[in-house]
Structures are given as C-alpha cells and as structure tokens.
Amino acid sequence: MLKKLTAAVLLTLALPAAVSAAGPVPVKMKGGDFKNFNAYEVDGTFYTAPVVLTKGGKWKLSWEKDKLYVYLTPAAMKKEEKVEIPYKELEGNRYVDFSFFSRSAGLSYTYKPKKKELTVEKIKEKKEKDKKKEAAPRPLVLWDINYFFKNENSDFASLSGTHILAPTIGSYQDVEDNKYSWNFDYLKRARQAGMEVMPLIHNDFEVKRTSLFMHDTKRQENFISKIAALSEVYGLYGYNVDFENMDPKDRDLFTDFMKNLSQPLHGAGKKLTVDITVYNAGSPTWSLCYDREKLSEFCDYEIIMGYDETPRTSPYAGSVSSYSWLDRSIQKLTAMVPPEKLILGLPFYTRIYEGNPGHMKSKVLAMKDQEALMNKYRLKPIWQPDAKQYTLTWRQGGILHRTYLEEEKSLRAKLELEKNYNLAGLAFWRYGFEKPGIFGVLERKDDRQ
Template structure:
C-alpha cells in the first residue's frame, strides 16, 4: 500500500497519544478541498491525486438543532479508499449563518453534544480527522467557538485523529466581522493544523482587485506567527479561482472552465498587477460594459509557494479543485517537496 498519510510515528506506537504535527517540515502537506456539486472538482482529483496528501470533501454541515446534514459523494469515497487517499471532511455551520453558530456555541452542553457528534462521525467514517470551517460574523460567541475547538481537539486526539481549523485571514487583531471570530493564539495552540484562508482580499462586495496579493498573504502569515502559532502548524490556503466584476455588479467567483471560455470569447490578453503579483483582465463586453477579472496563474501561484518555503509552513490547502491548469500542479511539484505518510 502506498505511503500517503500524515500520522506521525508516535501515533503508530500509542493510540492514546496527543496528536501534534512533526517537529520539522521540509516536505509539505497538500490539502485539496473537493466540492460534490461540481463534477469538474472530482475529475481534477482523479487526475492529480498522486500530488495530494489529504482530501477534504465538503460533505457535512450543522443545522441549528445540532444535527449533522450529510451529502456524501459515494464515487469520491470509493476512489479515495481505492487509492489510499486520507479523507479529512470539512464541516460548517449551515450557510455560514450567525444564528446557527450562536445556537451551537453559546452553551457548554450543546458544544459537548456537537463535539461528540463530530467524534462519532470521524470514527464511523474512518476519516483521519475533521476540518472545522465555521464562518460568519458570530463575534458574540467568539469565546464559545474557541472552547468548542478545544473540546473537539481533545476528544479526537484521544483517538489519534487530526483536527484542522480554517480561519479568515487577518493582518492584525480584530474583534468584529468575519475575521473577528478567530482567536489565533488559542486556536493555534490546540489544533494540529491552522489553515489561513489566504484569499478574498477583494471579496464580492469590494471594488475590483486581487484575490490574494502576495504582500497581503505574507502579512497574514507574519501576523499568525506573531500570535505564537508555530509555522509547522500553519497551512496556507491557496485560491484556484478568480473573481469577476461586471459594471457595478458585485464580484462573483469564476473558475477555470468558465474563465477559459471568457478568454476565448473576448480574445483576452493577460495584464499583470506588479504590486499584488497577480494577473487580471480588463475589457469591455459587447454592451460596452467594463469588466475586470482578477485570477491566479502559475506565476502568482509560484510567488505564494515561495512564502510557504520562506516561513517553513506545513503546506497548502487548495480552494478548490475545479478544472485548474496542469501548469498549477507542475509548479506545486517543482516548488514543494510533497509529504507522504503510511496509511495504516
């Protein structure tokens, strides 16, 4: 059986040991999020699985009553088992709703209940762990979320399972908005992998701009490290998508299958944002409306992978697999030495 999974040797020796990442990372972990609703996402996984350390399918979400709503892709599940691909499913508060987060995180007994539900989910599914992706401006229960992550980590570590937490990127401490939910220092202490979502610098409500400018991504890494998080725990979230602003409309996400069609339709020539180290298109459509698309290419990807090596981070997490260019994977393999582990 191929060596793929990332459990440190200590867990092979003791099932009750507390899971922590290895002391040194030279090889890097490659986490890939896969979305069931998009068949292109699974096709990309099938094509590139040999370069992926962990697959994180977006299968699970909590409702306000603490029930886990599942939408498992049986084809992906079978494929992962056949190819020894470790699965670390993502779980969210449904719709990133504040009311659901508050209902689940306010009371200790409810936090205990949903933490037990996650443990049962991981054990019954024989997953390597869980990827916690609670999002939204639920700052009123910031402390409750920290306690919840601590609880999940303690329970899963008793079984040698991995806990990763996704956090909105920030360059300084905040206590408001989506980024204000996350206590970097406390979360970084208890989880195994601290996943900085290094994208959406320019979001859908913002004016046209880069998704993940290199200077900003570096500042988010530096801030996380300043909060006491060990670089060997930090996973840098990398965008495999762009954002399209059309006239006065909000920006919307655009993935490579659609981007290729737009490039062909308008015969677009790539421009380069020197400060952001990012490519973009600016053009007028057939109705004379100004369009701006910021996206990622192999050069902008390479710039961010250099930061992973510069700060000796644990690796990257890709949002998301979806028909990305082959050159992306060529750059990843040339820049990062991939981490492989025994599956069993």
C-alpha cells in the same frame, strides 16, 4: 472560503444494501477466533460476516430494520453512539466490507492469494512510550465540496506530501438532524488512491444561530460525540471546521468548543483543523471572531483562507489574492500562530468585476475558464509586479470589466510564501475550479519567478 456553499449537494447517507456482485470468490479464514467464519473476495475486496468485526473488541453490532449499526463509545467521551455502515448481499447472505473496516474495528489481516487464505488477528495497541514519533509529511488539502474527486482525473497526487481530500459533510445542524452529506464509495476510492479524507463542517455562516449553538454545551457535547464516532468507524483523517461570520463576543466559546472537539479526535489519533481568515481589525464577525493564538493550542493546523482580499460585494475591482497582501497577512499571522501550525490556502478562482468604479458587481471565474475568456474577447493580460498577477481589462457591451487572473505564475509566486515562512503545507479552494495539470506545474521547482 466562499461565503456560501451553494453548490453543495446533500447526498444523504449513501449506505444502501448493494446489488449482489457476480462471481464472488470463497476465501478461507484463519486465526484463533476466525476459523469458523467464511469470507468472499470481490474485485480485490474482502467481505465477511458482520460479526467478525466485533472480534477486535472495539465494536458491537446491531441490525435495525434492515440497517446495520456499529455501537461504540468514542475516545474521551461518555456516551455510546451508533453509526450506520453498509453491507453487501452475497450468496443470499449479508456481508460487510472487511477490507475497509477491519483496522477501525481493531483487526489486521494478511492474504495468501494462491491458497485463498485470509489470516486475521486482533491488533495489539502499542503503549505510548513505544510509539515512534515521526515528522508528519507536509499536509496538502484539497477542498472537494461535492464528493466529486477522482484520482484518475486529477494530478493532485503529483504534489509531495500527505494528500487530504476535504468534502463538505454539511453544517453542525445537518449533523444534528442526520441530514449530512456522505458517500462511502468516495471514502473507498480515496483510500485506494492513498489519500486521506477530512470532511469539512460549517456553520451556515449564520451569526445568530451559531451564537445559540456556542451557548449550548449540551448540543455541542452531543454533536462532538456523534462526529467523533463517525471518524473512528470510517477511519477519517479528522475534520476541518469552517465556522465563519460569528459574533466576536463568542470568540472564547468557539475556542472552548474546539478544545472539547480536539479531545476525542486526538484520543483516537485523528486531526483537527480550523479555517481562519487573515487578520482584519475592521471585520469583527469575519476576523475578530477567532482567538488564533489559543486555537493553535488545540488544533493541529489552522488553515489560512488566503483569498477574498477584495470581497464579492466590493464596488471596486481588485485581486482575490495578491502576493503583497498575502505576504503582509502571513507576517501578522505568524506573530500569533507557530508557522508549523499554519497551512496556506490558495484560490483556484478569481472574480470578474463589471460596471463603473464605485458601483461594480462581481461574479466568480474559475481558473479553468480563464483561457476561454481571453480567446473569446482576444484579451492580452498585463503583469502587475506588486500583486504578481496578470490583469485583464475590457469592455463588453460598453460596460467596463476587470479581473486579476490566477494561473501558474501567480500561484507559484504565492507558493514561495509557504517556504519563506516555514509554513506546514498547502490547501486549495477548490476541486473543479482548477486548470488541468496545475498541480504538476506547481510541484516543479525550476524556473520560478
């Protein structure tokens, strides 16, 4: 993960009462507890009176100063939580998005368009022994820090597997202060595109403040209860925990925190993933702060941050993610963590290092901007067999510049490591850095080198 999420924009809780839509179509509701309610269809979405959502037996609702809240006790938790949900004004009354929230509220429905009939019933929970356990499709995670992803602008869906968007919700402190980033329309678009949403939560990469949080079980309990409720109400896939730069003395406390977080999430059928660096004995706060073996007992997946081989502050130029480095790193990690619990995270960026060796400074170069750079300076890339990457070296204003490119050939080489080590899936840092059409190229199995 990049060391600071400086580009993240707090959207705050984007849940205003929407402007009335033109031409809502009345829909007749059917089913034992629903005959006396009315509904509307707007652009393929069904809206009902908020009270309908209480009929699933999972939620209570309350209005507070023109805001609508769901009250529920998350799985495996003791404390009742409240979560705000949006509403829409139709025909002078307030309605909720039944299409989106019905399943989370414990309801299912069928619709007969010719008769304009919406039949609703309470979902019958299956007993554990009756639940069929099927192999989960390969997880594919796309970090999208600013909630910008739009399916029509990306070929992410061309990869085969479960497509998971990971926007940044903020830090644990943001959640505690109710200042986290949120976007309901984004959740709707993702669902309509058949994609899951797994928000990323970070620790601001602050050692001392994170240590205080790790030693405060009451704060952790309140935080866990809060985000567990949010995941249940909004039907999230789960969460991606990106805690970095921690005191290695707090390693076991972090493991306990993840264990406690896993209980309500797994109790509600959600997933828990944690981002881990490659193993580096010389980096205590960035690498030795994780008990990777123990974390695998409570997390569904550990996502390998397969980049930052040469860090931003390095005085020498180097690769962000060379094949040989990543290969060696995965070998070490699979000795600690079952490979089926490891997701390989790959970069859509590189770094340009400039200056004299030993005194170089760097800046990020997104994959999408590499071709323009080569054209501007008429650069010819040179293939490095060991790194399985092209390099560029040039002088600009008399100053030496060097970079290791990330493009189709280098990424397809690294993708082979997923197969070679039987890893669970892939992740990509990050949306907005990629070259258009890259996912379709990566999906092709032919011609790999």
